[in-house]
Amino acid sequence: MNFLKTTTFLVAAALAAPLAAQQDGGRLDIVVQPEPPGLMLGLVQNGPTQMVAGDIYEGLLRYDTDLNPMPGLAESWTISDDGLTYTFKLHDGVKWHDGEDFTADDVVFSADVFLRETHARLRASLAYVDTITAIDPLTVEFKLKEPFGPFISVFETGTMPIVPKHLYEGTDYATNEANATPIGTGPFKFDKWEKGSFIHLVKNEDYYVEGLPHLDEVYYRVIPDAASRAVAFETGEVDVLPGGSVENWDVPRLTAMDGVCSTGKGWEFFAPHAWMWMNNREGPTANQKFRQAVMYALDRDFMKDVVWNGFGNVATGPVSSKTNFYSDDVTIYDHNPDKAKALLAEMGYDGEPVRVLPLPYGETWQRWAEAVRQNLAEVGINVEIDSTDVAGWNEKTANWDYDLAFTYLYQYGDPALGVSRNYTADRIKKGSPWNNVEGYENPELDAKWAKAATLVSADERTALYAEIQKEIVDDVPVAWLMELEFPTIYRCNIHDLVTTGIGVNDGPRNAWIEE
Numbered sequence: 001m002n003f004l005k006t007t008t009f010l011v012a013a014a015l016a017a018p019l020a021a022q023q024d025g026g027r028l029d030i031v032v033q034p035e036p037p038g039l040m041l042g043l044v045q046n047g048p049t050q051m052v053a054g055d056i057y058e059g060l061l062r063y064d065t066d067l068n069p070m071p072g073l074a075e076s077w078t079i080s081d082d083g084l085t086y087t088f089k090l091h092d093g094v095k096w097h098d099g100e101d102f103t104a105d106d107v108v109f110s111a112d113v114f115l116r117e118t119h120a121r122l123r124a125s126l127a128y129v130d131t132i133t134a135i136d137p138l139t140v141e142f143k144l145k146e147p148f149g150p151f152i153s154v155f156e157t158g159t160m161p162i163v164p165k166h167l168y169e170g171t172d173y174a175t176n177e178a179n180a181t182p183i184g185t186g187p188f189k190f191d192k193w194e195k196g197s198f199i200h201l202v203k204n205e206d207y208y209v210e211g212l213p214h215l216d217e218v219y220y221r222v223i224p225d226a227a228s229r230a231v232a233f234e235t236g237e238v239d240v241l242p243g244g245s246v247e248n249w250d251v252p253r254l255t256a257m258d259g260v261c262s263t264g265k266g267w268e269f270f271a272p273h274a275w276m277w278m279n280n281r282e283g284p285t286a287n288q289k290f291r292q293a294v295m296y297a298l299d300r301d302f303m304k305d306v307v308w309n310g311f312g313n314v315a316t317g318p319v320s321s322k323t324n325f326y327s328d329d330v331t332i333y334d335h336n337p338d339k340a341k342a343l344l345a346e347m348g349y350d351g352e353p354v355r356v357l358p359l360p361y362g363e364t365w366q367r368w369a370e371a372v373r374q375n376l377a378e379v380g381i382n383v384e385i386d387s388t389d390v391a392g393w394n395e396k397t398a399n400w401d402y403d404l405a406f407t408y409l410y411q412y413g414d415p416a417l418g419v420s421r422n423y424t425a426d427r428i429k430k431g432s433p434w435n436n437v438e439g440y441e442n443p444e445l446d447a448k449w450a451k452a453a454t455l456v457s458a459d460e461r462t463a464l465y466a467e468i469q470k471e472i473v474d475d476v477p478v479a480w481l482m483e484l485e486f487p488t489i490y491r492c493n494i495h496d497l498v499t500t501g502i503g504v505n506d507g508p509r510n511a512w513i514e515e
Contacts, residue, residue, distance in 0.1 A: 024214045026513035028494070030240040030504065031229050032199065032220040039190065039199070040179040041161040042110070043118050050158040051242065052199055052220050054505035056097075057184035058162060060088055060107065060140075061155035063501040065268045067324065067413045069152055070500070073102070073162060073185065074140075083147035083456045090138045094208045096164050097183045097190075104134035109165035111142075118173060125154045125417065128454075147456045150414030156269065156502060157186075159412065187213040187509040196222055201508075214512035226362055230254060239494060242504045243267065243486020248309040248364050254489050261492040264311070264485045266503020271320035271418075272486070274312075274408035276356070276372070276479040277397070277438040284354060284381075285403050289347040291476040294404075295333035296340035297379040298372065304482055307368050311487060315480040317473040318419050319465065322483060323411050327466035330473040340379040353382040354403035360390050365406060372404070397433040408484055409434065413501070415465055416453035423477060424449050440477035 032052055038044040041053040060074040069077075074088040094102035112132040115122050128148040133141045144151065154160055162185065167178045182190050187209075188201035199220040203213055221238050223229045230246045232238045233254060243266075246254065255262045278285040278294065285291060300314045319326045354376075358369035366387070373383040383404075388396065397405050412418035421427050424446045427435040445468060452464040473480075488504055490497055493514040497507040 022211075022214060022495070022512045023515060024512070025216050026214075026515075027217045027219065028215055028240065028508060028511060028513070029219045029221055029238040030508075031223060031232070031238050031242060031245045033223065033226075033229065033242075033245055035196065035222045035224075036199075038179060039182045039193070040163075040176075041157065041182075041184075042114055042163045043173060043179065045119065045121065045158060050502075051505050052201075053161070053182065053184075054157050054186075054502065055188040055201055055218065055508050056182050056186045056190055057157050058186050059155045059157040059160050060090075060162070061152075062506065063153070063156055063269050063413065064499075065265055065501050067153070067268060067501055069155070072155065072157070073107075074155075079152065083149075084144045086142040086144075086151065087135070088140045088142075090140065091208050092138055094185050095206050096166075096185055097204065098164075098167075100164065100166055102162075102164075102185050103137045104140045105137075106162055106165045107140045108132050108134050109169060110162045111160060114163055114168060114173065115160060119160075121412075121417075121421075122154060122159055124421070125151065125159075147454050148416070149453055149455055149458075149461050150416045153413045153417060157506065158502065159417075188215075188218055191217075198222060213509055215508055218508050226250075233489065239491050240497065240504065241489040243488050244361075246489075247362055248307070248311060251309060251311070251487055251489065255487070259492050260489060261494075262487045262489045263498055264487050266488060266498035266500070266505075266507070267484075267486060268322055269413050269501035270410040271322045271413075272408045272484040273315060273318075273320050273411055274406070274481045274484050275315065276481065277402070277405045277407060278476070278478055279400060279403050280439040280441075280477055281400065283403055284347075284349060284352055287347050288475060289343045290349060291479070292333075293340040293343040293347075293349075293379065294376065294381070294479050295476055296336045296343070297375050297381065298333075298479065298481070299335040299375055300481060301335065303368060303371055307364060307371055308482065308484070311485040313483045313485075315483050317469045317480055318423065318478075319415055319469055320411050320483045323413055323415075325415050325462055325465040327462075327469045329466055330470050337379050344380060349380070351380070351382055353384050355384050355386045357386050357388070357393060357396055357402045357405035359406040359408070360388060360393050369406065394433055397437055398431050400430065400437065400439065404479070405437070407433070407437075415468075416449075420449040420453070423472065438477050440475070442472070442475065445471060 032048050036048040039053045041057045059072050061069045061072045075091045076089045078087045128144050130145045131143045187204050187207045189204050191202045192200040201218045203216050226247050230250045233241050278291050317330050359365040376383050425441045448468050452461050455461045496510040499510050
């Protein structure tokens with residue numbers, strides 16, 4: 001769908017009254033892991049915060065599982081033919097949870113002031129924006145300096161959460177007392193947070209979408225141990241296990257239970273992509289032939305089928321097949337130990353050991369590191385596993401203290417939003433584990449990444465991104481592993497829990513329980 005054509009997106013169907021079969025009332029217990037560091041979504045954007053705060057805060061738009069925009073706080077929108085002006089018509093009658101009116105001034109403050117300071121990922125997209133103006137209390141206009149192809153994709157709640165101007169303007173955002181009791185416009189209100197145990201949200205009786213939400217309350221349960229989370233679901237203590245809540249080998253047993261359903265949907269916007277950073281600066285991993293040898297040495301089909309129990313697909317390059325602009329016209333690195341050995345011989349690899357840093361997110365990741373060590377040992381690469389905790393992993397990757405390091409990052413529906421940040425030289429910066437950590441530098445590709453982001457034509461962007469993927473896969477700056485799938489496990493009497501491309505993160509809005 002080409003959103004650069006001037007179009008108004010009307011949403012009467014989306015606001016229709018709930019179907020007769022839907023039932024109101026009830027409580028949902030959802031596992032959140034790990035416990036969020038905070039719930040003020042404008043300040044904290046990690047996964048657990050997005051999941052809980054996605055019920056409290058809202059963006060101008062939501063996105064379906066095909067990544068098409070849907071109404072959020074905006075009921076309709078237009079985009080000019082030149083791709084430079086985005087105009088949003090806001091819902092009338094929206095209230096903040098403290099009873100104050102929501103207006104276009106809140107949008108301007110959030111996007112142009114608050115989030116420019118607090119949200120690094122959004123800040124990169126806002127660099128393309130010239131002005132943000134409240135045309136009237138219910139109309140907001142974004143004017144761009146130049147076309148930015150994926151701009152229509154930056155308005156979901158985790159990327160551009162709208163925050164209350166009346167509570168934050170002129171304050172120290174980080175110490176504002178409202179951070180402890182977050183105030184949004186969403187379908188649920190914050191009630192209580194008992195650290196180490198639960199976060200309790202209650203129904204927003206004044207929610208502007210007629211008939212929603214159906215649920216009376218949502219509890220986000222903090223259960224640190226994966227095995228205990230599985231037991232809590234088995235005993236009925238919790239109703240929903242979001243993706244990644246339990247180890248992969250527990251999924252078949254849990255989904256085989258009577259009255260239990262699961263889905264892989266709800267991750268389309270994030271499209272989690274797993275790889276190993278390979279330090280391009282020094283050591284064997286600085287050699288392109290070594291990096292290619294690693295790719296041929298890895299039995300990624302085995303890793304998918306055994307380590308991940310089939311939950312996902314083998315990655316072919318930097319762009320996920322689940323998102324826009326994916327191309328499979330690239331070199332395919334099948335499991336070929338002989339080719340790996342030949343490449344190592346060509347470069348004169350002398351057996352220098354390399355350190356592999358697993359991602360400390362559970363036993364599955366440790367097993368994955370062991371599988372990598374075995375594959376690399378089979379072709380003559382000496383591997384030392386350098387296990388650490390989350391803080392240690394953050395420190396080592398942020399300071400480039402590794403040879404191979406596991407990670408997975410979100411793609412956010414467009415290569416210009418979630419992919420290029422991992423490969424362009426301007427994103428090489430010590431201190432962050434969420435950018436070009438491998439140190440890859442390719443000025444020609446940098447120029448192509450930049451151009452692809454600003455092309456207006458979707459066809460032209462597709463062609464250029466295909467060219468980028470073909471070239472970068474031969475360079476192998478990282479070892480691409482898998483397009484991860486995190487199945488959400490839930491009771492079958494829970495309906496409409498996953499209806500968008502961010503899944504459980506805004507799922508309770510539409511969810512209802514069949515008694």
